[in-house]
Amino acid sequence: MIVNNPNRRGFLKTTGLVAATLPFTQVKLAWAGAHPDINIAYISDSHIQQIKGAKFVRNWDRGLIRAVAETNLLDPQPDFVVFGGDLAQLGKKSELDHGAEMMSKLRAPVKYVMGEHDFYLDMGRYWEKLFGPQWYSWDHKGVHFVVLNSILTYDEWVNKWPSDVERMNQMAGLDNPNGSPFMVGEAQRKWLEKDLSKVSKDTPVVVFSHSPLQKIFKNWNFWTEDAEQLQKMLGRFSNVNVIYGHVHQIQYNRIGNINFHSVMATAWPWPYPESYAQAESHLPVLTVPMNRADPFHERDATGWQLIDVHTGRPTLKYNLYNNENRIVGPNDKGVPEDRTYAKRTTPPQKHY
Numbered sequence: 001m002i003v004n005n006p007n008r009r010g011f012l013k014t015t016g017l018v019a020a021t022l023p024f025t026q027v028k029l030a031w032a033g034a035h036p037d038i039n040i041a042y043i044s045d046s047h048i049q050q051i052k053g054a055k056f057v058r059n060w061d062r063g064l065i066r067a068v069a070e071t072n073l074l075d076p077q078p079d080f081v082v083f084g085g086d087l088a089q090l091g092k093k094s095e096l097d098h099g100a101e102m103m104s105k106l107r108a109p110v111k112y113v114m115g116e117h118d119f120y121l122d123m124g125r126y127w128e129k130l131f132g133p134q135w136y137s138w139d140h141k142g143v144h145f146v147v148l149n150s151i152l153t154y155d156e157w158v159n160k161w162p163s164d165v166e167r168m169n170q171m172a173g174l175d176n177p178n179g180s181p182f183m184v185g186e187a188q189r190k191w192l193e194k195d196l197s198k199v200s201k202d203t204p205v206v207v208f209s210h211s212p213l214q215k216i217f218k219n220w221n222f223w224t225e226d227a228e229q230l231q232k233m234l235g236r237f238s239n240v241n242v243i244y245g246h247v248h249q250i251q252y253n254r255i256g257n258i259n260f261h262s263v264m265a266t267a268w269p270w271p272y273p274e275s276y277a278q279a280e281s282h283l284p285v286l287t288v289p290m291n292r293a294d295p296f297h298e299r300d301a302t303g304w305q306l307i308d309v310h311t312g313r314p315t316l317k318y319n320l321y322n323n324e325n326r327i328v329g330p331n332d333k334g335v336p337e338d339r340t341y342a343k344r345t346t347p348p349q350k351h352y
Ligand SMILES: [Fe+2]
Pocket: 045, 047, 085, 086, 115, 246, 247, 248, 265
């Protein structure tokens, strides 16, 4: 059960800092039914970028620092925090170290997802040293959670570059004909099959990936090559949800009985590419309209989110730094929906 508690709002304000902008003044009371409360804070795509020596891109630093500070103000604290990938911009040790240091300030435990910007310099070796395995699963309060590394690609592509830096730079670009599509890959799919074989059909499953496990727009690698195979494996569960970063924009969709939700970047927003409309053969049928924050408004469409999984179908509460906050959650039929903003035609940004 969730209630608004004005006293709690007062408490958060007295802590100073950014409390006045916090969207989450709910207090959790003991859950009376079969479903316990599960709250996850989700921070993603910080793209910490070294300029030179100890100098890093300030805006990207500030986005992550703010998300960490606001997450630390949540009361009660989330069960865990997910970092959705692309902690670094070009996979450098200095960038990963700097990002890890900022993340270390979080009070709640953190689960990490690999992004392509973390990976393609040294194929994830240093990231693994800092954060652990690239794919794993665990059970928490009756929900099966899975983290996948969805940004792997073909070996031939990985091995064709004259240097690690060249490989990283090629993968970091959009609209790059020299890039290569992402995939989960055979080894990991086998692991997933085995992992899921132990889970009953009625157990809610939540998968965290970096790229969407659906084919949205290939030129920008909003794409996972083996998406259909993954959807088939996941589709046998009655309540399955995929939450992903990478796209730096609000997306939600349903394919079969799989609900898809994206999370925001703390660094910068990507616009909704005009070419979405041109990519007829690649765009999945969006069964629900997306609400659209305006990526051309500074800091709009950047932020982080609190995810409430108490029903097994996540509700994403988007904390958008320079926009009105949004809530995207399941409607009566379990389909993701944003009742407040989906039908709006003009963006509701705050103007400073
Ligand atoms: Fe990203």
